[in-house]
Amino acid sequence: MDLDLTEDQEAIRDVFADFFSSETGPERARDAEPLGFDSRAWDRLIETGAPGMGVGESRGGGGATLADLTVVVEEAGAHIAALPLVDHMVATRLLATVGACDDDVLAGTTIVGLAIRPAQDGTARTVPTGAVARQVVALDGDVLVLIEGDPGAHLENHGCLPLAHRRLAGATVLADGPDAAGAYRRALDEWRTLTASTLVGITRTALDLGVGYVKERHQFGRPIGSFQAIQHLLADLPGLLDGARLLTAKAAWAGDRAVAGQTGVADIGDNEITDFATLACMALVSAGEAATTATDRSLHVHGGYGFSEEYDIQLYFRRARALSVVLDDPARECRRLADLLLAGPSTSSPPDADHLTSGATR
């Protein structure tokens, strides 16, 4: 039991807090709208090695654990970085398991995305980074494929995410069979975990913005933060924030354990949950709720200014909603979770690269 970050993780957090603070932030996020891609910041991020840091060292990556990556992307979320980092990290790790992560992808000079929704009629719809990624990994039935080519046409959207549809035609087959589908599901759970951590970062800054504003703003001759009605709107948020962060950290811990071959359990009768797939789903729902609630309340206590483009909270408000639903309706995520929980203790096993086949073009 240890609920503190490791020393290495504290160092990672400090380095990336500095990086995102100087290279990204609300002004840069505004400039990157509506596409939601800050190419200058991405070029600088490439210099840090972050795009490939989640790939194993034996494959040329940084060897970071999923837990390490959550620390990085929480800072990205907190500074509202308009970067396809989560999807790139997850997709590179997935590609590495099938031996298909080339050097440009590892470095980040070629951006790779992940189709997080099941393909429909030969199209991967609303791929989160589909409008900036040259490569997209998708699951077509139980075949893992790689879409390559120019980024798709941007779909202008609520959160200014670089969403685009991508056609599966001409995609390269990376692997097929149950192991391919298992590797993809594992990647999707990593995406849930890292998106949850991004939402935790958004929640953290949204709370800071709200608290900062109500201390400065005076009405009736007093700071509005002295009014109990305002205080109580904000006082529920630290518990939501810290709870979502702990649950996300636990999901990452379970994910790293699963790679090491340690399976988990999911026993709701005893509140004993160590299964990665279960915790990843829980973390995304929990962090999505924390972020939507925190941005909603923080925007509200800004009064009319919160609604104006000039103030930063609206940037966080829109991204919180976008990242909470871009995979699916949280209620449907909960029903999926119920299928995991009510089917009895389930286990998740690590991806087994040796059984995956690759190479053919379709």
Add this chain to the structure above:
Amino acid sequence: MDFSLSPGAVEFRAEVKAFIADHLTTEVVDQMHATGTFNDKAFNAALADAGLLAGAVPGYGDRDPIELYLLFNELEKAGAPYDGLAVTMLVAGVINAVGTDFHRSRVLEKLLTGRFNCCLGYSEPDHGSDVASITTKAVRDGDEWVITGQKMWTTMAHVSDWVILLTRTNPDVPRHKGLTMFLVPMDTPGIEVQPVPTMATERTNATFYDDVRVGDEWRLGEVDGGWAVMGVALAFERGVMGGTNPAVPLLRHVRDWATGATSPDGGTMLSDPLLRERLARTAIANQVSQLLTLRAAWIAATGGLPGLEGSMAKLYATGRYQQAVAWFQEMAGAEGLLAFGVEDAAAGGWIDYDARHAPVTTIYGGTTEINRNNVAERHLGLPRDR
């Protein structure tokens, strides 16, 4: 971060689970709900005799402090009568933190045997959340103190051997500065206990103190230093010693009921998509509640006093528990209204019980509003409102 328990903690938890399996009989559970006294002296004594209370006093002894969290969390999840034990061990922790050798030998050592109980005498009929305004008087008379007044919500007083009593010793200074805490034997002449029945069948009490004389050796902490003692007691109370996972047994009971219950729409209740969604949302809330509680325990285990973290855990957990109870009672319909022992009662009457019990959880041990004030002022740094 590492969310796995140490081998020693895993072993301890297994011992507690085995103890519960052996000792938490249907009779023990039925007895607690029939009497409204969530304290079972034989059960407590057996826990002590099995060596499971050695780590149960916050801040005391050399056991892994995570044992404290594990013990109360397992008792709470199992639906065991642990309320009286938690309060008793909390008082033991306060004695350990601020008490004298006299208090340790006369009280603390006895509490560790599981055969004695303590209760909390803070609130009064006219002073609840504003506890610093209490008026129960303690007046010095030579080497003794004479205590006069009335306390409210003195739960477990009728089975307790001592009460920790917050009194006013100086009416001429700002209200926080004129308070003194005493540890008073319940068999002292002048103490009267009257039952206060509640809608959840849980019994609490009003207690009356009429010229109760105790020696100065029963004073806990400094004269006029009672507020500091309260601070220690509250930090132990919120979060770590049970009370933040009440929806775990609820979820278990509802799941088991839904597996066999027929839905008016056909099929079992467990196939109802909305019920499945709500079971999942409750399972998420139970994990978050556990983690927030574990964090408070972790802070205590690493030498801190987790007052604010306990407030956050309590705020989150009790709100979610009430939400879950409301969902499940609605979804169980009329059968969700039926009580323990009634044929066809949903979840054997547990839904009715939880719906009766849930309202008090955002009131006792510091109301939701008081906890929000704490978080707003001390964690967020917002200006004081009062």
